[in-house]
Amino acid sequence: MRFALAGFGFRAAAIHRVAQALPGLECVGAIVRGRRELPVPAFGDLATCLRQARPDFLISAVPPAAAARFVTEAVAHGLPVLTETPPAADRPGLRELWAAVGSTGLVQVAEQYLLMPAHAARLAAVRSGIIGTPTQVQVSSTQQHHAVSLIRGFLGAGHAPAAVRAVRTVAPLLDPLDRQGWTDDPAPKPATTTIATLDFGQGRSGVYDFTTGQTRNLLRFRRLLVRGTHGELHDDEIVHLPAPRTIARTALARRQSGHDLDLNGYDTETITLGGEVLYRNPYAGHRFNDDEIAIATLLDAMAAWIRGEAPPPYPLAEGAQDHLLALAIEEAADTGEQVTTTAEGGFGLFVRRAEPERH
Secondary structure, rough: OOEEOOOOOHHHHHEEEEEEOEEEEEEEEEOOOOOOOOOEEEEEHHHHHHHHHOEEEEEEOOOOOHHHHHHHHHHHHOOOOOOHHHHOOHHHHHHHHHHHHHHHOOEOOHHHHHHOOHHHHHHHHHOOOOOEEEEEEEEOOHHHHHHHHHHHHHHHOOOEEEEEEEEEEEEEEEEEEEEEEEEEOOOOEEEEEEEEEEEEEEEEEEEEEOOOOOOOOOOOEEEEEEEEEEEEEEEEEEEEEEEEEEEEEEEEEEEEOOOOOOOOOOOEEEEEOOOEEEOOOOOOOOOHHHHHHHHHHHHHHHHHHHOOOOOOOOOOOOOOOOHHHHEEEHHHHHOOOOEEEEEOOOOOEEEOOOOOOOO
């Protein structure tokens, strides 16, 4: 299965690096502006890439504002697309993109968080019914659409309408790491924390808690809480009722090779709950980190879908829904007012602020 990249920045380079380790996947080139030294053939436009490299699908890894052009042009040629998150910059951009390509079913979104080993194992545990029906998901680890994807995924909320409230606070925080590594900056800088609640109705809700830079700032814990009718999952531990009058706390255990006298090399092998394997790394031996495992899973799922062997990995409707709710969180925080989303048809949501009370 052959694919081309639109762009070759930080994310595209990571995708290319992972794809090199996967049998049956080949990156045949990248569409970039200007002359650059790349590990793959470079093309100035999609048409030339399609004519000369003949990819089976396109991965768009350019900023959201630029992605729509590549996505719509690829779809016009009948080429499936995997586009990075979010699929468009704002609400009008999402609607325009959906109007242009939504009905084709050719566009998938590269939302990888539910595919990361820890989250995949937690999702398997929740879906096993050990905590009953999920009623609330609290996420404090990642931003906007990624966090919303986790909330919707663990709740099984689908495209349900939501009432969104949000507030922001600012406080000083050290920022020890960025993409380039250690910053060695000893001075705390102002960091904004956004906390939001999303009420999906029928007893289902989400709590969003994100501080600027939290994705990479190791001075903030990552937290995931899933509350259910019969128990609760907190990060890597579950409290539940396995028998009458019996409260149990059971840990999710990751088998990570390469520690102490384990000479097999550093790798993720399994994540278990008691004697049950919740997750088994399909890429053992490649020494992938969790994000790389998720990228590999997504690439293989994309290829399998195109071959007709599997369902679509993450359709545009899902990625658009994530970002629409993320935009509602930001709007609610900006205005201090409740923002309500209601189903509009297709993927779409109609978003409105709460009407003021009349006296």
